[in-house]
Amino acid sequence: MVLDKLYQQLVLDHNRAPRNFGPLSGATHAARGHDALCGDDILVELVVEEDRIARAGFSGEACAITKASASMLTEWLAGRSRAEFEQAFARFEQMLANPDTPPCPDLGDINELQAVSDFPARVRNALLPWKTVLRALGGVMGEP
Template structure:
């Protein structure tokens, strides 16, 4: 597959998650909830995780922002479901490395998240992509 075709495919994946976000909404009951925003561009996210016995059993988000931040939130909530908190935090660190153009652990299956790799070429947009991941890290740290 050529670079242009791959780039187009990645754009389609990002737009699909933006237009048809997975896990958008709110959770009821005892959940970890974090609100974060990116004052530079106005993105804001409310992330909720339901954690039972150290495992993320459900994840939802709500908020406003650009296609990159909302697509990233959609992808992240899908990716962390069923993972232990430690696995989710490890994935978040690897995602941060991906956004900075660093080599990442081959053992981590990013799935659709790989589509955000091109964001690393646009430093001003990295904060958009990492906002939901930073919200998760903040929530775990505060718990």
């Protein structure tokens, strides 16, 4: 099963060396995502300029699926509008709910997370960073 190996490699790579991990300097938007069932607790920070997400980052403690999803998502987000993110989020949820959903070329490596759909208990882990970004886009960070 080549897909299983690719999925495992991709998740392990993003878990071991997450992209955009750590505090994000100049963040304008932020939200915390928490999953009480498994203990995932992440902070997503965004730099939003006009109607575009210029940069994205995350930090916290999370399982491999959540961390890989956050890592891939923060890479993908740079330069995207809120509308583009919301459309991608709907597509990603659809992919996780239905393994027969064809890959979305615009999502790149994120498509590999569709393998999570075979493990319904882990779908919430893959969705946590996405839901957290959506919450972050709904609010602006207060002054320090």
